[in-house]
Every structure is written in C-alpha cells, then in structure tokens.
Amino acid sequence: MYNKPIGVIGAGSFGLAVANLLAENNSVLLYARNIEVVEAINKNKSWDKYNIHSNVCAINDIQELAEKCEIIFPVVPSANFREMIKTLSPFLHPYHILIHATKGLDLNLPAGCSLSDMKVLERHHIKTMSEVITDESVVVRVGCLAGPNLAGEIAKGLPAATVVASHFNEVIQIGQQLLRSDRFQVYGNPDLTGIELCGVLKNIIAIASGALSGLGLGENARSLLISRGMVEMIYLGRAMGGKTESFIGLAGIGDLVATSHSTLSRNFTVGRRLAEGESLQDILGDMQEVAEGVNTIKICKKIAESFKIRAPITEILHRVLFEGLTMEEAVQYLMKYPLNVDVDFM
Numbered sequence: 001m002y003n004k005p006i007g008v009i010g011a012g013s014f015g016l017a018v019a020n021l022l023a024e025n026n027s028v029l030l031y032a033r034n035i036e037v038v039e040a041i042n043k044n045k046s047w048d049k050y051n052i053h054s055n056v057c058a059i060n061d062i063q064e065l066a067e068k069c070e071i072i073f074p075v076v077p078s079a080n081f082r083e084m085i086k087t088l089s090p091f092l093h094p095y096h097i098l099i100h101a102t103k104g105l106d107l108n109l110p111a112g113c114s115l116s117d118m119k120v121l122e123r124h125h126i127k128t129m130s131e132v133i134t135d136e137s138v139v140v141r142v143g144c145l146a147g148p149n150l151a152g153e154i155a156k157g158l159p160a161a162t163v164v165a166s167h168f169n170e171v172i173q174i175g176q177q178l179l180r181s182d183r184f185q186v187y188g189n190p191d192l193t194g195i196e197l198c199g200v201l202k203n204i205i206a207i208a209s210g211a212l213s214g215l216g217l218g219e220n221a222r223s224l225l226i227s228r229g230m231v232e233m234i235y236l237g238r239a240m241g242g243k244t245e246s247f248i249g250l251a252g253i254g255d256l257v258a259t260s261h262s263t264l265s266r267n268f269t270v271g272r273r274l275a276e277g278e279s280l281q282d283i284l285g286d287m288q289e290v291a292e293g294v295n296t297i298k299i300c301k302k303i304a305e306s307f308k309i310r311a312p313i314t315e316i317l318h319r320v321l322f323e324g325l326t327m328e329e330a331v332q333y334l335m336k337y338p339l340n341v342d343v344d345f346m
Helices: 013-023 035-044 062-068 078-091 129-136 151-155 169-179 192-215 218-239 250-261 266-275 280-285 293-307 312-322 327-335
Strands: 006-009 028-031 056-059 071-074 097-100 141-146 160-166 184-189
Touching: 006 013, 006 062, 013 028, 013 056, 013 151, 013 169, 028 062, 035 056, 062 078, 071 078, 078 129, 097 129, 097 169, 129 141, 129 192, 141 169, 141 192, 160 169, 160 192, 160 250, 169 184, 184 192, 192 218, 192 250, 192 266, 192 293, 192 312, 192 327, 218 250, 218 293, 218 312, 250 266, 266 280, 266 293, 293 312, 312 327
Parallel strands: 006 028, 006 071, 028 056, 071 097, 097 141, 160 184
Antiparallel strands: 141 160
16 A cells, blocks of 8 residues: 555546545545535445445545645546646646546647648647646656546446556556556556557547447448457557557557447447437537547547548548538448458558
8 A cells, every 4th residue: 555645536437436446455535626526425435326435535625636645547538638737737746646547639729729720730739648747747757547448347346457558667567556456457558659549549439339339230340340440540549659559459459349339438329329310419418428539530530631541430420420421321431431451550
C-alpha cells in the first residue's frame, strides 16, 4: 500500500470501476463535480447501480485531491478534459503522476477557428489527452490506461486486463502495482501515443459494428468490419505517431473486439440505435454518458483528408451521422469499396 491515497477524477461508470480496482489495495479519493454524487457514495457506498468499495472516499474539492494525492487517475470525457486539467493545474507539482483513462482527442485550433474552417489539419492541431496534460500543467510523468475494459463487467468482478502506457517505465510499474489483482491483469507499453490512439480509434469501428447488429447482418459481416477496421485504425494511428505493434495488441485488437460485440459499449449502442431508425440527436439526448466515437469520427475524417489516408469506414460513418446517408446505403457502399489486398500495412 502507498502511504498517501490514490486520486481518481470522474464518477462515471469507468471512473467508479477504476476507483474500485485501486481501492482493493489502497485508500482512494474520488473527485466528483456533483455534490449529490459525493454524498450518495459516502453515505450509501453505491451510485448508479455500482457498489463502491469501502476504501473509496468521495470529495468535491479538486485542490484537496491534488494536495493529498501524488498519483491521480483522470477519467472524464475528452470534451471536458482540457478544462478539468486547467482547473487542476494550479495545484499540481512536478512530483505528481497522472495516468488518464479518457478515450478521445482534443482539437488545438487557431483562435476563432472551428473544425469545418480548417482546410488541413496538422499534427499539432490534434492533441491526445497526455499531450493536454503536459500542455496545461507542470506534470512530466504521464501515462494512460487502455484496453477491453467494459465498466459493467469489471464491476461484477469478471476477469479483464488493461495496458498502462507511458514514456516512463516508473509510471508503468506504478500503474501495474496499483491495479493488478487476481481478476485484473496489467500490461505495460512505452508507446504512449499509439496506445492512446488505440482507445480513441476503436470507437469508430464500434459504432459501425452496432449498426451491423441493428440491421441484423450477421457475424460474417462483423468479422469483415473488424478486420478492415483494424487496418484503418493502423493507418490513422501511424499518421499521428503511433506504432503498428500497439494496434495488434490488447489495447488495439483486444479492445476493438470487446467494444464491437458488447451491448455494454456506448458506441456500439449508438450504431445499433441509428440502424434501428432513431436520430443521432435523440440517441445522444438520452444517453447518460458520452459516446466518444461520434466526435472522433468528425476529427478523424478531417485527419484522413489532411494526411491523405484511405479511411472508408470513417468517411461513410461521417456521411451517416452528419450528411443524411442511411445505414443501408452505407453498407452497400462499403461492400463495393475497391480493396484487393487483405493485409497491406506490414
């Protein structure tokens, strides 16, 4: 056990799962913005159908969390991540270690510009969450969690595994020590950018997989989608600095398979409901938590155009989500897309 508590920021389903994993061997301070959530966790040791470990104490003071915890796990949606780090930053020091578990991208565009205003995206316009942390704070030792980590299964104590990635071996070792248990295996990887991008890009394919499910198109079609989706992930990921090897490991193909088959996946659910005829606005309006893949599709379509990468799944999903194409038309388009080589990224 560590002498100081371990910090977690974010009381969504995966934030609660991470807090419970950490609490098996350490005391945990869990920051939540909503005071109602804090009170419920501390009084009832439960929130939103999740039982909370007795070693978890919820707080509503982010300064207190930074002062009491040297190791912090931020688990908040990417849309709120930079704002959260800016709020946390005045209380951070170089001795802090941050290991995030957010699967999204942040856009760093010129003042007054939106994504649609940009003719070309360059790499410095696209930030991973680890890059947001180093942009906005004095923290140097940064890492991320990524893998097939469906929060509902972890909450039930079902076996699972994750990858801790960092440029610092010390961060990987600390992450392994804190999270590993009889039911939860933890691997390490020095390719921080690649592992972060695995978690980001698989959400696109999960939306497409949910659509196949909603259309009742079977497992042959899903296998085709997953294999071609992996190729697309590798091309996009390499363009942004990730290594191919990261995508064919647990955080890549492992997470892709899990989220492409599971009704527990928010992105899968978006795709299924779209295929069943609901509008994107209605789906997102009644989802309790963010489906990161929707925003990722917007960004990655522009990345593919800017870096001249073939990304037919991303392109066609953009047309479905934002340009009025039906899912049936999208499937027909993808089946006719001219690809003659199976493995073309080695």
